[in-house]
Amino acid sequence: GQPLVVIAGLNVLEDLSMAIEVGRHLKAVTADLGLPYVFKASFDKANRSSITSYRGPGLEKGLQMLAAVKAELNVPICTDLHEVDQADPVAAVADIVQIPAFLCRQTDLVVATARATAAAGGLLHVKKGQFLAPWDCRAIVDKIGDATGGKAITILCERGVSFGYNNLVVDMLGIGRMKDLGVPVTIDATHAVQLPGADPRGNSVATGGRRExxxxxxxAAVASGADGVFLEFHPDPDRALCDGPSALPISEAAGLLAQLKAIRSAVGGA
Amino acid sequence: GQPLVVIAGLNVLEDLSMAIEVGRHLKAVTADLGLPYVFKASFDKANRSSITSYRGPGLEKGLQMLAAVKAELNVPICTDLHEVDQADPVAAVADIVQIPAFLCRQTDLVVATARATAAAGGLLHVKKGQFLAPWDCRAIVDKIGDATGGKAITILCERGVSFGYNNLVVDMLGIGRMKDLGVPVTIDATHAVQLPGADPRGNSVATGGRRExxxxxxxAAVASGADGVFLEFHPDPDRALCDGPSALPISEAAGLLAQLKAIRSAVGGA
Amino acid sequence: GQPLVVIAGLNVLEDLSMAIEVGRHLKAVTADLGLPYVFKASFDKANRSSITSYRGPGLEKGLQMLAAVKAELNVPICTDLHEVDQADPVAAVADIVQIPAFLCRQTDLVVATARATAAAGGLLHVKKGQFLAPWDCRAIVDKIGDATGGKAITILCERGVSFGYNNLVVDMLGIGRMKDLGVPVTIDATHAVQLPGADPRGNSVATGGRRExxxxxxxAAVASGADGVFLEFHPDPDRALCDGPSALPISEAAGLLAQLKAIRSAVGGA
Amino acid sequence: GQPLVVIAGLNVLEDLSMAIEVGRHLKAVTADLGLPYVFKASFDKANRSSITSYRGPGLEKGLQMLAAVKAELNVPICTDLHEVDQADPVAAVADIVQIPAFLCRQTDLVVATARATAAAGGLLHVKKGQFLAPWDCRAIVDKIGDATGGKAITILCERGVSFGYNNLVVDMLGIGRMKDLGVPVTIDATHAVQLPGADPRGNSVATGGRRExxxxxxxAAVASGADGVFLEFHPDPDRALCDGPSALPISEAAGLLAQLKAIRSAVGGA
Incomplete structure (x- = not known):
């Protein structure tokens, strides 16, 4: 079997030295375990609840930072985009270009990103919308295939589905249904535990203990057959500028990834 | 009380004469009932499942058609957009500019549309995402307020929330929670009955009888306090180029709107 | 059309004078409106969260109280049961015997109650389980038909379906699907607003404002075609011994029922 | 850590020789793996959709069969009950007495079963209702504690929660929340995959591939920390008299249980 792929890094770029620190640590940990590694960080958080929240360095500066991480660490890069115009510049830097969950049904964005990514020789990481069934992803896979002349560049990512109000649930049976579409499937365990719409820093009661x-x-997802895992870390999660409550401390990476490797081995994946 | 507002027309623009025919009929019906009327049609369906589906005439030709409807019928116009660049031209023609449900959390689009709409003296019709709780709309209302210096231009629209796979449900208690945010609330009864992800023309079994x-x-929504209703009609729904299975025949407009007026009267709305 | 049926009274029997007071008021209000009236009260709340909660007077004393209400007011009676052994004595007093939602799939209880009720000339009011789809009720209707030689004694009652954790939602489209089974359908608006699992007297945050x-x-349900309404009142809801937070003050009965009658009239029901 | 507990056997008793055959095989497989084993079979399926479905041998004959399995194989026994009157006779034979999910909120049944089970020195296996949140189980645990003077006899079992219509989902985060109540937690993987309300033998489309x-x-549940697993097998699932579509062939027991043991080891459980 194939080893578990690890797409991991920061929720959003803060400064370059932190990005390199986190990437260097994750590269070392995954190398020890023999797991393929991709560094992930966003340059823009385009759907924050508040207009005044930190969004990241933006496209130009963010891509420069990602290119610097790549040059320094010699690792592939994953980042996400939100507008058609960003497809070419992002695909020039990122090895894996990511479509956000809320945007996975926007035809123009998916098509432009697929074409730019295919032209650059990269892969497409599509987060499944919180409003989609596993089998609904067939339309997305077909759309990318139609746009690229059938190139097999799609990876689907499960990040939870709407379950009542202000909650998501991961349906472990869905991972197999997504794999049935003929593509690799990853689990975004970080966003899957977020409580949508509830401010994790506010006094809403339901947010305690989600990082755990x-x-x-x-x-659970690796035990269910996921081919890869997407995880966000931070050197000091409680001071992260975005989504700290679901970020793991970087010190927990080694232990968790070793466990995941052992589970994948138990289920015959590697 | 205020009379029920009627935002109604076509799912997507096909040809100008059909748009005028539908708008003329709805204008006459609403005038008979004493209900305020806004003509609605989309110029681009940007999240069709398939890359080959009909999407509409596009921005330029579509806005020309909408301006022609407005000139011919002297009615306000509602249409939706999907990209930041569309905000100014759309706000120049539409009296009510609509943000699609999947995009209601995209800060750049919401902000640009709010500013363009406020500058043009229009209103903003924001579809609530299928992944949001009623109270989560507060962040959207605040974001628009922040972007426009506090102008009260927001109308929220309920169109159903994810309920398991390939289904939506309208929580009638949510209408009051959205009104608690200090904005008018409409019901998009047309999209609320759609079965997401299931092809309504295919052999999926669950699609029968949704138009009814x-x-x-x-x-139900008007009985629950909705201030307005959003409805899509077609002269011949079974031949509609998009979303025909949820479109009502134009011949049913008069009867339904009369019922809705009577219900609103029963609940003290007018 | 048929007039709207009103099944209304107390959540649980407290003392006889209160039951008669509430029933007398509701009888007068419904008589003024020309609506058929059935007095409802439970003799035992068999699934309270805590073992120490008030459950009611129990079978023997409760049936005596219900018989006294019937004798005093000359109205039909509706009450619910929980065990096979209760079917005969309950059917001897109640004109409408009710199966609780959690128990609607228990074959022995449904069959025994159906037979006892049919033999006594009564009707069966089956609450739809919070875990059932509207169309799943066909099995229940068939089971009752099989048990009674095809007697048409079933009324189905919608009281909400599980929607995430600690919440229910009423799918207004489901009312029509239940009526498609060939039976009358009522709405239990009182239990539909309860937040399951959250203690309405405790400090859980989600419980505010549900009575409204x-x-x-x-x-909404009458606007959607419900044939009857099930409502629980109390002279002083904040002092009710069970489920006070969802009980309406008896003083609100006249206004609400007049509204419901007007809505039913608007949709062609009477 | 503790080894994974295996509660496994038949959905419903058919004939004694099959019960012994299945129990003998599972005893041997679990002994090889060093896992504690409990034989499970029901004597009555009390909530079949149809009145004519096979329900099992009934209380008296069923308990005789279970006692014979226990005598023949020298394994503890788990079975479920549905009425207060069954508590004493069932607790006299079963080492683990099970409360069905639909009945987990029925106070009289829970209390009578808890008392009979505690008196007989057994344990109580409570299936979490499909309509409950993980934390709602606190009321059940407390109720059992109140009924037994605080004896720690409760095991909670997750079997899925309502997710839209005709579907369940297992929330893997819920397993930890149930363990937080201070009790062991098992996963009923067999019932968790059932599609409620849809006839698995009928022409409903959604039922394919659930056994897998x-x-x-x-x-996934063992990877999430479940302390035990509940599984139903059959020598020939396609000929099972009840719930065959979710039963595993007995030949798959050894491979699956070895995998589960390896996963538990990977997560530190044994």
Whole structure:
């Protein structure tokens, strides 16, 4: 079997030295375990609840930072985009270009990103919308195939589906249904534990203890056949500028990834 | 009380004469009932499942058609957009500019559209995402307020929330929660009955009889306090180029709107 | 069309004088409106969260109280049961015997109650389980038909379906699907607004303002075609021994029922 | 850590020789793996959709069969009950007495079963209702504690929660929340994959391939920290008299249980 792919890094770029620090650590940990590694960080968080929230360095500066991480660490890069105009510049830097979940049905964005990514020799990481069934992803896979002349560049990512209000649930049976579409499937354990719409820093009651859910979802999804795992870390999660409550401390990476490797081995994946 | 507002027309623009025919009929019907009327049609369906589906005339030709409807019928116009660049030209023609449900959390689009719409003296019709709780709309209302210096231009639209796979449900209690945010609330009864992800023309079994649900949702929502109703009609729904299975025949407009007016009267709305 | 049926009274029997007071008031209000009236109260709340909660007077004393209400007011009686052994004594007093939602799939209880009720000339009011789809009720209707030699004694009652955790939602499209089974359908607007699992007296945050949802659900369901409404009142809801937070003050009965009658009239029901 | 507990056997008793055959095989497989084993079979399926479906041998004959299995194989026994009157006779034979999911909120049944089970020195296996949140189980645990003077006899079992219509989902984060109540938690992977309300033998489209989901749910739940697994097997699932479509062939027991043991080892459980 194939080894578990690890797409991991930061929720959003803060400064270059932190990005390199996190990437260097994750590269070392995954190398020890013999797992393929891709560094991930966003340059723009385009759907923050508030207009005044930190969004990241933006396209130009962000891509420069990602290129610097790549040059420094010699690792492939994954980042996400939100507008048609970003497809070419992002595909020039990122090895894996990511479509956000809310945007996975926007034809123009998916088509432009697929074409730019295919032309650059990269892969496309599509987060499944919180409003989609596993089998609904067939339309997305077909759309990318139609746009690229049938190139097999799609990876689907499960990140939870709407379950009542202000909650998501990961349906572990869905991972197999997504793999049935003929593509690799990853689990975004970080966003799957987020409580949508509830401010994790506010006084909403339901947000306690979700960070501890990240390893649970990751382990369960690998046990269910996921081919890769998507995880966000931070050197000091409680001071992260975005989504700190679901970020794992970087110190937990080695232990968790070793567990995931052992589970994948138990289910015959590697 | 205020009379029920009617935003109604076509799912997507096909040809100008059909748009005028539908708008003329709806203008006459609403005038008879004493209800305010806004003509609605989309110029681009940007999230069709398939890359080969009909999407509409596009921005330029579509706005020309909408301006022609406005000139011919002297009615306000509602249409939706999908990209930041479309905000100014759309706000120049449309009296009510609509943000699609999947895009309601995209900060750049919401902000650009709010500013363009406020500058043009229009209103903003924001479809609530299928992944949002009613109270989550507060962040959207605040974002628009922040972007426009506090102008009260927002109308929220309920169109159903994810309920398991390939289904939506309208929570009638949510209409009041959205009104609690201090904005008018409409019901999009047409999209609320759609079965997401399932092809309504295919052999999926769950799609029968949904068109008959449109009047049910509209009646229930008005009984629950909705201030307006959003409805899509077609002269011949089974030949519509998009979303025909949820479109009502134009011949049913008068009867349904009369019922809705009577219900609103029963609940003290007018 | 048929007039709207009103099944209304107390959540649980407390003392006889209160039951008669509530029943007398509701009888007068419904008589003024020309609506058929059935007095409802439970003798035992068999699934309270805590073992120490008030459950009611029990079978023997409760049936005596219900018989006294019937004798005093000359109205039909509706009450619910929980065990096979209760079927005969309950059917001897109640004109409408009710199966609780959690128990609607228990074959022995449904069959025994159906037979006892049919033998006594009564009707069966089956609450749809929170875990059932509207069309799943066909099996229940068939089971009752099989048990009674095909007697048409079944009324189905919608009281909400599980929607995430600690929440229910009423799918207004489901009312029509239940009526498609050939039976009358009522809406239990009182239980539909309860937040399951959350203690309405505790410090759980989600419970505020639900009582105000009762009229909303009732109005929406009648607008959607419900044939009857099930409502619980109390002279002083905040002092009710069970489920006070969802009980309406008896003083609100006249206004709400007049509204419901007007809505039913608007949709062609009477 | 503790080894994974295996509660496994037949959905419903058919004949004694099959019960012994299945129990003998599972005893041997679990002994090889060093896992504690409990034989499970029901004597009555009390909530079949149809009145004419096979329900099992009934209380008296069923308990005789279970006692014979226990005598023949020298294994503890798990079976479920549905009425207060069954508590004493069932607790006299079963080492683990099970409360069905639909009945987990029925106070009289839970209390009578808890008392009979505690008196007989057994344990109580409570299936979490499809309509409950993980934390709602606190009320059940407390109720059992109140009924037994605080005896720690409760095991909670996750079997999926309502997710839209005719579907369940297992929330892997819920397993930890149930363990937080201070009790062991098992996963019923067999019932968790059932599609409620849809006839698995009929022409409903959604039922394909669910049996293959049983190992997925079992693996994911053990990776998420479940202390035990509940599984139903059959020598020839396609000829099973009840719930064959979710039963695993007995020949798959050894491979699956070895995998589950390896996953538990990977997550530190044994």
């Amino acid at each position: 859910g990240v390893p649970v979802i990751a382990r | 649900g449109v009047p049910v949702i509209a009646r | 949802g009762v009229p909303v659900i009732a109005r | 989901g049983v190992p997925v749910i079992a693996r």
